[in-house]
Amino acid sequence: MRSLHHPDVASLDLATVLNALADPVRLQIVGQLSAAGGVVCGGFDVPVSMSTLSHHLKVLREAGIIRVTQEGSRRRNELRLAEIEDRYPGILPSILGSVRSTA
């Protein structure tokens, strides 16, 4: 697999970050990442097809919210919590808190 592009946090745009999170399935994905301690290898429990899930993961990756790396035959999805927190303090924790309380 070729290396996937991950934007630098300094280049992130708040509207793009919020837009990436403004979707019920993507909120479920970041909620499951958060519940799993920030890292999920393999799949997510979401009511969409594999190709739709791939699209959602791409949107989150391109907005700087997750880092995707290959580990053997599986992909490792990691929430870039500390980096996002450094750039936009409080936003991701508060959104994750609301995802948890309504899950």
Next chain:
Amino acid sequence: MRSLHHPDVASLDLATVLNALADPVRLQIVGQLSAAGGVVCGGFDVPVSMSTLSHHLKVLREAGIIRVTQEGSRRRNELRLAEIEDRYPGILPSILGSVRSTA
């Protein structure tokens, strides 16, 4: 003017709220509302036409983020900060903090 619809906070959906905020002009609008203490009567200093501004204000109103009322010949736009805070703690303050720090 007929009375405008304002959703009840209990009916709000996090993805809808985030989607309403996921736009550079709408972030400017809520930033200016915040800087003005939560209320702006009349216009905003944004680089869009009046009709585009009206569209953005409608999106924010329908997502429960602002309350729009007529005051004489002008419209009063008010940030529903306390209500949103009650439903989704921390989200609006953290977004407003990031808008201020990058303005």
